[in-house]
Amino acid sequence: MFVREEILLKEMVKRDYARSGYLTYKAIFERLDKNDQKIFREAARAKLYSPGQVVFSQGQECLGIYLVQSGLIGLRRFDESGTSALLRLAQSGEALGYRSLINGTSHKNTAEVLAKSKLYFINKSAFQWLAQRNHWMRDCLLSIVLRDLDQSETTCAGLLTSKLRSRFLRLMATFSESHGELDEAAAFRIELPIQRKDLADLLGTSPAALSRIIAGLQREGGIRFMGRQVFVSDPYLLTSETTSCLDSA
Amino acid sequence: MFVREEILLKEMVKRDYARSGYLTYKAIFERLDKNDQKIFREAARAKLYSPGQVVFSQGQECLGIYLVQSGLIGLRRFDESGTSALLRLAQSGEALGYRSLINGTSHKNTAEVLAKSKLYFINKSAFQWLAQRNHWMRDCLLSIVLRDLDQSETTCAGLLTSKLRSRFLRLMATFSESHGELDEAAAFRIELPIQRKDLADLLGTSPAALSRIIAGLQREGGIRFMGRQVFVSDPYLLTSETTSCLDSA
DNA sequence: GCGGCGCTTTGACCTACGTCAAAGCACTCC
DNA sequence: GGAGTGCTTTGACGTAGGTCAAAGCGCCGC
Numbered sequence: 001m002f003v004r005e006e007i008l009l010k011e012m013v014k015r016d017y018a019r020s021g022y023l024t025y026k027a028i029f030e031r032l033d034k035n036d037q038k039i040f041r042e043a044a045r046a047k048l049y050s051p052g053q054v055v056f057s058q059g060q061e062c063l064g065i066y067l068v069q070s071g072l073i074g075l076r077r078f079d080e081s082g083t084s085a086l087l088r089l090a091q092s093g094e095a096l097g098y099r100s101l102i103n104g105t106s107h108k109n110t111a112e113v114l115a116k117s118k119l120y121f122i123n124k125s126a127f128q129w130l131a132q133r134n135h136w137m138r139d140c141l142l143s144i145v146l147r148d149l150d151q152s153e154t155t156c157a158g159l160l161t162s163k164l165r166s167r168f169l170r171l172m173a174t175f176s177e178s179h180g181e182l183d184e185a186a187a188f189r190i191e192l193p194i195q196r197k198d199l200a201d202l203l204g205t206s207p208a209a210l211s212r213i214i215a216g217l218q219r220e221g222g223i224r225f226m227g228r229q230v231f232v233s234d235p236y237l238l239t240s241e242t243t244s245c246l247d248s249a
Numbered sequence: 250m251f252v253r254e255e256i257l258l259k260e261m262v263k264r265d266y267a268r269s270g271y272l273t274y275k276a277i278f279e280r281l282d283k284n285d286q287k288i289f290r291e292a293a294r295a296k297l298y299s300p301g302q303v304v305f306s307q308g309q310e311c312l313g314i315y316l317v318q319s320g321l322i323g324l325r326r327f328d329e330s331g332t333s334a335l336l337r338l339a340q341s342g343e344a345l346g347y348r349s350l351i352n353g354t355s356h357k358n359t360a361e362v363l364a365k366s367k368l369y370f371i372n373k374s375a376f377q378w379l380a381q382r383n384h385w386m387r388d389c390l391l392s393i394v395l396r397d398l399d400q401s402e403t404t405c406a407g408l409l410t411s412k413l414r415s416r417f418l419r420l421m422a423t424f425s426e427s428h429g430e431l432d433e434a435a436a437f438r439i440e441l442p443i444q445r446k447d448l449a450d451l452l453g454t455s456p457a458a459l460s461r462i463i464a465g466l467q468r469e470g471g472i473r474f475m476g477r478q479v480f481v482s483d484p485y486l487l488t489s490e491t492t493s494c495l496d497s498a
Numbered sequence: 499g500c501g502g503c504g505c506t507t508t509g510a511c512c513t514a515c516g517t518c519a520a521a522g523c524a525c526t527c528c
Numbered sequence: 529g530g531a532g533t534g535c536t537t538t539g540a541c542g543t544a545g546g547t548c549a550a551a552g553c554g555c556c557g558c
Contacts, residue, residue: 084410085409099395102392103392108399142390142394149394150357152405153357153358156404159408160450164514196535196536206516208536209514209516215537454546455547456507458544460506461508464508501556501557502557503556504554506552506553508550510548510549510550513544513546514544516543518539520540521536522536523537524536526531526534528531
């Protein structure tokens, strides 16, 4: 049992590394030639945002792309009746708004700031100029979009088949990859980047229901929640949970 | 009221037209030069499938792409515990499996035949050869994937915020675009392309629950279900329904 | 015609989750 | 310090929808 945990943790760290190696705008920037890097740099406008601010709104015309330098942005979709859901989070290295820019539509989602963030803005024409001259950028964008699509379909599948509890644990598992670290006291420590309300929106539930799920998990043991800190003493909790709870029987 | 219905129906037909004008593999084929069209034709292998057959399975290596000539294919995702969900449907004109081909991964979904279908198979190397020589194909693929991503995010948002009933009505609305027609008796007639069981899988529910939703709608009036035929006498049903039923108050 | 098979509907029951409101906490501002 | 504000948790209650099993209903082959 102990050995298996060791392996699991190494596995987690490895995945973490793989994740950071993902295609980011920085990788794209570095592939530009000197001249285009200059164009890029001159076009980029840095701006600081604080929580609650809106970067762009659903339905707005797309004026350019935003690159997340630091912080955390949430992409939210509103339906006709005004209710909304958090579709995904964008963190350091990711680009926002390029989709609408590519196919010339208005923004499909609202980008809202969840934590103090620094973004670079690059206007439409500069981006298109660069994309025009660097054909390989299309390929990069294609693989980014493919990855996003796969992620979206994965969460879709989760929503179609799994209960709240399972989805929450899976969400914790993904946070453990991006915001987790080994801990001497617990086996694993996760620093949640967002508040309960937003966690709830990400899971399509209410803060109240989420709170109960958390209380339940804590009662059962293996995991402890203190504000935004999560201590996982049984890492299998995060990976083992499947839809039908067959393994708990 | 009557006038508004007329407008709505015209609107629907217009959207239907727009939909058929979407980027399909046929459009791509027609843009190839004579020589590449020949390569394309020679590489394509036609095959007939009947309901229940599996075109390719999740986890399998991707050997090439499939083009739907006629019929209907469902893309299904299984999770670790074996439960599955129908993520989307692919009909005439659409391509399957190109995603895994582009980024060189194994298939993420299982393609299952929902209605008697004719597919063309194009092997990996022929496709890559064509894509190599025709750079604009990347752009086409990019916009196809962007559209798919938007669709996926839209259903995701629906799952996060809406109740079964609303999602079902929205599904009917999309079917009305692809499989609906004006009808002299009812205002609108939809021929559902799939059976209840699959409808349920598409909505992430059980056939039993779906059956009750249908019975309920029928009791309230404005829509009638007879097997796979749906008669909509109040087209607003399909579009008006939003999450919180504010408008029914 | 009859039985047999898969799909769909119905019924009865139960649970997960939504909703609303109150109370508990943490943080800031005065 | 105390009041105010926003987030989170808890409680009480209602309901949508899951589950299982039985019954209805085409549809096919014989």
